[in-house]
Amino acid sequence: MLLHILNRSPLDSRVPEQALISMGPDDRLLLIEDGVQGALPALAVHFDGLEGRLFALREDLASRGLLSRCDKRVRLVDVADFVTLTEEAERTVSWY
Amino acid sequence: MRYAILLLGAPYSHQAAHSALRFTRALVERGHEVAGVFFYHDGVQNAARLAAPPQDEPHLVDGWTALHAEHGVPLQVCIAAALRRGLLDEREASRHGKSGHSVAPPFELTGLGQLVDLGLRCDRLVAFGP
Amino acid sequence: MSEQDMPGGELLVILRHAxxxxxWLREGLDAALVAAAFERRVSLLFMGEGVTALLDGQQAGALEQKGTAPTLAMLEMYDIDALLVEDEAMRRLGLGEDDLMLPVRRVGGEAIPGLxxxxxxVLNF
Known part of the structure; x- marks a missing residue:
C-alpha cells in the first residue's frame, strides 16, 4: 500500500487525475496545501471510489476556511497523523 | 524509522517549504531519524543565506538551521541546481570568481547522487513540490 | 504490456513536463542519469505532456538553450532500458510512435499502479 500525497486542486489541474490513475486498489490519498480544495463536496466527486482511503490535512483546511465545508467522506488528519500515514504505507509518492 | 525529505519548492513562493519544515519537525518529535533533507529544483532557494523575511513571518532558513543544530539533520543542496540559480557557498564563489557567497553551513552543496542514495537507503522518502 | 513483463527496479522517474x-524535465532526467551512473536500475515513465520530450525534430532554443533531446538521445549509453510512455497521453496529443525519437513501450493506465x-x-518531475 502506497500513500499518495496531492497538493493540487481538481478544479485547476490535471495532476489529481495523474495521481488517481497511478493509485492501486489499496493505496491511500492525502490532500494537502491547495489539494484540500478537493475535500469540498462539489469537488470530492473526483475522488469517488476512494471511500475510507481519502484523507485531508486539517491545518491546511483550517487556514483556508474549508474545515467546516468538507465532504463527509474525507477523513481529517493532523500533522502527527500525516506521520502515521507515512509509517503505515510502504512508500510515499507525491504529486504536485 | 529512517526518513529522507525532498524539497522542490522555493520558499515564500509555494507552501511546499512550510509543509516540509512542519512535517520534518513532526518526524523528529515522533522519534524518527531524518537522514537528510535534500533541496532540488527551486527548492535550492531555501538555502539562501541572505533571506530576510519580515519579522512577523516564519523564517524558513532559520527553521532548517535550528533542525540541524538541535537534531543533526543534514541539509543537502543539489550543487548543479544551486549554481545555476546563484546559490554558491564560499568555496564555489571563490572558484567562480564571485565576490560574495549566498549559501553557508549547515547547508552543504552536494551532488545529485546524494538524493538517490538517501531515497534508496531510507525507509521512507517524502517529497514536497511547488 | 502484461503484468509479467512489467519492468521493476530501484528507481522510477516520472516525467510529466514538456x-x-x-x-522539470531536465532536472528529472538528471536524477535518472545520476542514478543510472551509480549502477541503479532505473525506469523512466513519460506521463501527460512529458511524452512530448520524446518528439523527433527538436532543436536548441532561440538563446541556444540546449533542451533535453540530446540527453535523451544518449540514454542508451546509460543503460536505462525501460522507456515507458503513457498510452492515454499519446492519444490525447494525437501522437504516434512514428513521431518519437526513440523506441518506447506504451503503458495503459491500468498498468501504472503496478509500475x-x-x-x-518513485520520483515525480
Missing amino acids: PHGSS LAAHQL
Missing part, C-alpha cells in the same frame, strides 16, 4: 518550458509498486523509489 521540454524548454521549465526545468509504481514495482520500484523501490
Whole structure:
C-alpha cells in the first residue's frame, strides 16, 4: 500500500487525475496545501471510489476556511497523523 | 524509522517549504531519524543565506538551521541546481570568481547522487513540490 | 504490456513536463542519469505532456538553450532500458510512435499502479 500525497486542486489541474490513475486498489490519498480544495463536496466527486482511503490535512483546511465545508467522506488528519500515514504505507509518492 | 525529505519548492513562493519544515519537525518529535533533507529544483532557494523575511513571518532558513543544530539533520543542496540559480557557498564563489557567497553551513552543496542514495537507503522518502 | 513483463527496479522517474518550458524535465532526467551512473536500475515513465520530450525534430532554443533531446538521445549509453510512455497521453496529443525519437513501450493506465509498486523509489518531475 502506497500513500499518495496531492497538493493540487481538481478544479485547476490535471495532476489529481495523474495521481488517481497511478493509485492501486489499496493505496491511500492525502490532500494537502491547495489539494484540500478537493475535500469540498462539489469537488470530492473526483475522488469517488476512494471511500475510507481519502484523507485531508486539517491545518491546511483550517487556514483556508474549508474545515467546516468538507465532504463527509474525507477523513481529517493532523500533522502527527500525516506521520502515521507515512509509517503505515510502504512508500510515499507525491504529486504536485 | 529512517526518513529522507525532498524539497522542490522555493520558499515564500509555494507552501511546499512550510509543509516540509512542519512535517520534518513532526518526524523528529515522533522519534524518527531524518537522514537528510535534500533541496532540488527551486527548492535550492531555501538555502539562501541572505533571506530576510519580515519579522512577523516564519523564517524558513532559520527553521532548517535550528533542525540541524538541535537534531543533526543534514541539509543537502543539489550543487548543479544551486549554481545555476546563484546559490554558491564560499568555496564555489571563490572558484567562480564571485565576490560574495549566498549559501553557508549547515547547508552543504552536494551532488545529485546524494538524493538517490538517501531515497534508496531510507525507509521512507517524502517529497514536497511547488 | 502484461503484468509479467512489467519492468521493476530501484528507481522510477516520472516525467510529466514538456521540454524548454521549465526545468522539470531536465532536472528529472538528471536524477535518472545520476542514478543510472551509480549502477541503479532505473525506469523512466513519460506521463501527460512529458511524452512530448520524446518528439523527433527538436532543436536548441532561440538563446541556444540546449533542451533535453540530446540527453535523451544518449540514454542508451546509460543503460536505462525501460522507456515507458503513457498510452492515454499519446492519444490525447494525437501522437504516434512514428513521431518519437526513440523506441518506447506504451503503458495503459491500468498498468501504472503496478509500475509504481514495482520500484523501490518513485520520483515525480
